[in-house]
Amino acid sequence: FFFQAEDGIRDHCVTGVQTCVFRSIIFSGETLSPPLFGGLWSSSRHPVQHLNSTSPSSSPPLFRLLSLPSFALSAVARLPFQLPFSLPTSPSLYGWLGLQERGAQQQQTRPFGRARPRHVLRAMDALYMQTEDGLFDETYGVLKRFILGHMEPIVGDTSRIAKLLDYTCKGGKMTRGKTVSRVVHIHVSRGQEPSTERTGLARLVQRPASLVGSLVGLAAWPLKLGQLALGKPQSAGTSAAAIRPQDAEFLARVLGWCIEILQAHFLVLDDVMDSSEIRRGQPCWYKLPNVGSSMAINDGSLLRSFIFLILHNFVKPYACYQTVVELFFQVAFLTECGQMLDVVHMPAPGSSATDFSHFTEENVVSIVRNKTAYYTFFLPLALGLAVTGDYGTTVSEAQLKEISFLIGEYFQFKDDMLDCFGDPAVIGKVGTDIQDNKCSWLAAQFLKCATPEQAEQFKENYGRHDAECVEKVKALYRDVQMEKKFEEMEAAYAAKVERTIAEFASTCPVLHCALTQLWKVTYKRTM
Helix, strand or coil, X not given: CHHHHHHHHHHCCHHHHHHHCHHHHHHHCCCCCCCCCCCCCCCCCCCCHHHHCCCCCCCCHXXXXXXXXXXXXXXXXXXXXXCCCCCCCCHHHHHHCCCHHXXXXXXXXXXXXXXXXXXXHHHHHHHHHHHHHXXXXXXXXXXXXXXXXXXXXXXXXXXXXXHHXXXXXXXXXXXXXXXXXXXXXXXXXXXXXXXXXXXXXXXXXXXXXXXXXXXXXXXXXXXXXXXXXXXXXXXXXXXXXXXXXXXXXXXXXXXHHHXXXXXXXXXXXXXXXXXXXXXXXXXXXXXCCCCHHHHHHHHXXXXXXXXXXXXXXHHCCCCCHHHHHHHHHHHHHHHXXXXXXXXXXXXXXXXXXXXXXXXXXXXXXXHHHHHHHHHHHHHHHHHHHHHHCCECCCECHHHHHHHXXXXXXXXXXXXXXXXXXXXXHHHCCCCCCCCCCCCCHHHHHXXXXXXXXXXXXXXXXXXXXXXXXXXXXXXXXXXXXXXXXXXXXXXXXXXXXXXHHHCHHHHCHHHHHHHHHHHHHHCCCCC
16 A cells, blocks of 8 residues: 555655756656645645545645745746647646646546556566466455444444454455556556647647646736635546546456455345355354354444445545446346346245246346446446446447447356356355245246257256255256256357457457457356
8 A cells, every 4th residue: 555655745845846857857858747836735646645634635735835936936837848849748747737638638538657568568468477366465455444443433343344244255266356557557558648748849730729828827827826826726537637547457356356255245235135145255244253144234234334435535536436336226127126036036935836937048048238348347347447437428328238248258157167166165155046945047948949858857946945955957958968058058158258348459458458358257157
C-alpha cells in the first residue's frame, strides 16, 4: 500500500523542484507529466488520501497564496512550448483552462502513454504474472484492515469478522478478481497507439480555432488561481477525470477484491440453500462450530455490505464510481434472479414431486446466464473497462454480454460435468447436483435424447439423497454417452468463443488480450 501511495507523496514534493528548474524546461521544451501546479493542489486523488482527507487540497490557503507568484512565473515561462504548439499530456490541465472537451478527448486517445514494443510488453506481462499474487494479497490486507477498523467501534472484538473474511474470500482461484486487474494492467502497459492529431504550426494552420480556444481558456486563469488560493475545491468533473496508471492498477485490485467478496456472499448463502458439506476442500462456513445456518445468512449479508463500504471509500473520488456501483447493483440483482430460477425447481420441503417439464435447454441457459455468467465474466470485464474508460465507448454493453454469455455457458456446462464425474479431491467439493434436483445441462440434455423407459427411470431416482439412486442416474448418463455429447458441445462453443474474441482484435485490443488470457484458463479446466 505504501508503494501505491509513494508516487502521490512524491508529487507533493515536485512543487519546489518545478519552481527551480523551469529554465531548463524553457530551453528543452519538455512537458512534465504531473498536472500544472501539481504539487500542493493536485487534481488527482491518491489512495493514501482516502484515509486522511476528504478534500483534494489540504494545504493552508495562506501558504498556497504566497506560492502563487512562483507557480505563475513557471507557467508563463512554459506557455510558448505548450500552448498551442505542444499541448501537455495531462487531461486535468485542459480542465483548468476550460478545455474540458479536449482534455476528455485526449484522455480517451492516450490515457496511459504511448504504445510499447512487443518484446517490452512480453517482459512486462511476465513480470506482472510473477508479482500478481503478491500485489493482490497486499491489497486484500489493506481492505481487511479497513473493514475491521470500521467494525471495531460497533462490535468491539473483530476476530470473528477477520475469520469470516479469511475463510470465505480466500482459498479459491480468484480468477474473477484478477481479471479486473489484468484488464487494467494490459491497458496501462500497452497504452494506446500514438495520436494521429497534428501538432505545432501544422495544426495551427489546419485548425486556427485551437489558438483562439487556448487564449479564451487563459482568460479564466485569474479566477481559477484565486479559487485555489482561497482553498475552494475544483469541480468534481475536473478532479475525477484524471487517473494515473498506478492509481488505476490499485483501483483495479480493489474492485477485484470486491468481486471476490461478492462471490463469498453468494457461496455462503448458496451452501445453506443446497445443504452443501464441502467448499474449496474444507467444511462450508455454516458447518463450522458456533456459526450455523442463521448466523451464516447474516454473515453473507454482511459480506455484501462490505462491498459498498469499500466502494464508497476507495472508488468514489474517481469518475467511474457511478458506473461501478450501478454494475454491482445490476449484477447482484441478476445473480439473485438466477439463483431463484435454480432453487425454484427443487421440491418443496416434505414433497418429492418434481415438474421435469421445466428441465429444458432454454431454462438451463437462462439460469446459467443470470446465476453464473454475469458475475463471473461480465462483471470483471466491465469493471476493468470502466476503469480504463472503454466501457460503453470502445466496447458496448451488448458486445460484452455476448462474449460473457458464451464463456459463461461453457463454464457452467463444464461445471455440471465436473460436479457429476469430477474427482472431489481435485475440484474441491462433493458434487450434489443430482441429489439437489438441479436443472443442469446434463439433466436437460439427457431428457432430450432418452427413451421413455430411460426417462422414467431417471425421474424415479433424480433428486433423492440416496447413494444408490445417484449411481443409477450416473449410469443412465453413461448409457446415452453424455460425456461424448459434452465433447461435441465443447468443440462447438470453443469455435464460437474464439471467433467472437478475434473480432475484438481491431476494435479493442485490450479486451482481445484479456479475453484470450481468460479463455486460456477456462477452456478444458479440470477444477
